[in-house]
Amino acid sequence: MNWDIPTLEELEESVWRCTACGNCKTAYDFGPPATFGEICPAGVEFGYDGNMASKGKIAFARGLLNGDLEWTEAFLNDIYRCTICTGCQNQCELDHKPVIPEIMEAMRRKAVEDGVGPMPTQKVIAQSLKSYNNPYQGPRRVRTDWTRPFKKAKKPIKNIMKKDAPILFYVGCTGAFNLPVRNFPVATASIFQKLGLDFGILGENEICCGSTAMRLGDTEEFKRVAETNMKTFKDLRENHGVETIVTSCAGCFRAIKKDYSLSDEYEDHLGGIRVIHTTEFLFKQFRDGNMAFTKELPWKVTYHDPCHTGRHMIDYEVDQDGSRQWKGSYLGKSEAECLYDIPREILGAIPGIEFTEMERIRANSYCCGGGGGVMTGYGDWAVKNAGLRVQEALDTGAEQMVSICPFCHYNLNEGSKRLKSDLKVYDLVELIDMVL
Numbered sequence: 001m002n003w004d005i006p007t008l009e010e011l012e013e014s015v016w017r018c019t020a021c022g023n024c025k026t027a028y029d030f031g032p033p034a035t036f037g038e039i040c041p042a043g044v045e046f047g048y049d050g051n052m053a054s055k056g057k058i059a060f061a062r063g064l065l066n067g068d069l070e071w072t073e074a075f076l077n078d079i080y081r082c083t084i085c086t087g088c089q090n091q092c093e094l095d096h097k098p099v100i101p102e103i104m105e106a107m108r109r110k111a112v113e114d115g116v117g118p119m120p121t122q123k124v125i126a127q128s129l130k131s132y133n134n135p136y137q138g139p140r141r142v143r144t145d146w147t148r149p150f151k152k153a154k155k156p157i158k159n160i161m162k163k164d165a166p167i168l169f170y171v172g173c174t175g176a177f178n179l180p181v182r183n184f185p186v187a188t189a190s191i192f193q194k195l196g197l198d199f200g201i202l203g204e205n206e207i208c209c210g211s212t213a214m215r216l217g218d219t220e221e222f223k224r225v226a227e228t229n230m231k232t233f234k235d236l237r238e239n240h241g242v243e244t245i246v247t248s249c250a251g252c253f254r255a256i257k258k259d260y261s262l263s264d265e266y267e268d269h270l271g272g273i274r275v276i277h278t279t280e281f282l283f284k285q286f287r288d289g290n291m292a293f294t295k296e297l298p299w300k301v302t303y304h305d306p307c308h309t310g311r312h313m314i315d316y317e318v319d320q321d322g323s324r325q326w327k328g329s330y331l332g333k334s335e336a337e338c339l340y341d342i343p344r345e346i347l348g349a350i351p352g353i354e355f356t357e358m359e360r361i362r363a364n365s366y367c368c369g370g371g372g373g374v375m376t377g378y379g380d381w382a383v384k385n386a387g388l389r390v391q392e393a394l395d396t397g398a399e400q401m402v403s404i405c406p407f408c409h410y411n412l413n414e415g416s417k418r419l420k421s422d423l424k425v426y427d428l429v430e431l432i433d434m435v436l
């Protein structure tokens with residue numbers, strides 16, 4: 001398989017399009033009401049020089065390209081102290097906007113190629129992927145532990161390799177191995193069973209989507225797992241009747257939808273398969289009248305937009321050949337694939353819920369702090385940053401926070417514990433399962 005994953009050198013023209021204006025420091029929305037706030041977790045924690053938003057990171061890219069900068073531990077820290085939340089990308093309006101995260105990840109790819117990246121604490125991820133096919137050092141047989149309650153209740157979940165089904169529930173490593181969030185695959189499967197859906201899982205044969213490897217710049221490891229998955233998905237479509245892949249993890253969703261599309265065999269392997277996040281999948285069930293909320297949940301809830309189901313899914317329009325404006329110019333964007341409205345509509349439809357918004361929402365959401373390898377590489381900072389987001393939720397008067405990413409879910413709960421607050425974070429599927 002050939003992959004169109006750009007090197008830093010291939011992105012050089014875009015790198016020089018940054019005017020160092022600094023707009024990427026702040027989340028702004030002209031409203032009404034107009035809102036302004038911090039957008040860059042790295043800048044909030046480490047200050048402006050280099051760390052904050054794309055302005056600093058792009059300056060590093062220039063330094064690497066023209067040979068002014070060499071790898072040092074401090075410099076590597078600056079490259080890896082970024083959650084790849086794309087908050088800065090959302091603010092920038094210049095022509096290199098569409099490729100800002102690619103520039104950051106291309107620097108990481110260069111670090112890995114040069115044998116200096118990722119950071120020592122993050123190397124465990126690559127090692128775990130190689131040894132266990134997941135980033136949690138989890139033995140293969142543990143991957144299906146979450147299905148035990150279903151077996152006990154004599155409602156076993158199909159292994160799709162043994163029994164065909166049109167829907168594959170791609171669970172993801174976080175739901176399978178990270179105990180504090182294991183309830184989300186349980187809730188998802190419980191909802192699917194309540195709705196009478198014909199679905200299956202890959203069980204012990206499921207492997208990591210490769211999202212973490214890609215975000216850390218480990219292209220080889222990403223390609224290895226991505227190619228294996230794509231071959232599996234093709235086999236599932238051709239031989240096991242799979243038409244839809246549902247994933248509850250924002251990272252898996254982004255990886256399968258966007259990162260895999262960088263392969264020249266994407267259409268051949270995934271063409272004809274619908275890849276959809278659980279939230280959107282369930283919303284369609286709700287809209288079509290197949291799912292009704294019959295119980296009440298008298299909760300005061302706010303909603304956290306994960307980066308990977310939000311602004312990571314923005315589709316940027318670029319004038320590739322210069323026929324409309326000038327070659328490579330940024331023309332506009334589409335947020336059609338971003339899951340902003342759907343979770344809010346579901347929350348609004350659950351009887352009893354009092355919904356309240358934080359200030360930084362949708363494309364201006366403030367990252368939980370766990371992405372881009374930060375939770376593994378800089379765990380204390382990740383949790384401290386999550387505490388900032390939890391405080392924002394508490395300021396609205398909310399008592400529960402809901403999200404649709406197990407990574408955000410885990411990290412925000414850790415942030416809440418750090419603040420010694422009573423606020424609990426839930427995945428939206430947990431709420432849906434409670435009221436069905």
Ligand code: SF4
Nearest residue numbers: 018019021022024092
């Ligand atoms: S990345 Fe964009 S917003 Fe940030 S300094 Fe450069 S041009 Fe300005």
Ligand code: SF4
Nearest residue numbers: 040053082085086088
């Ligand atoms: S991607 Fe997020 S953490 Fe990284 S520089 Fe941009 S705003 Fe900061």
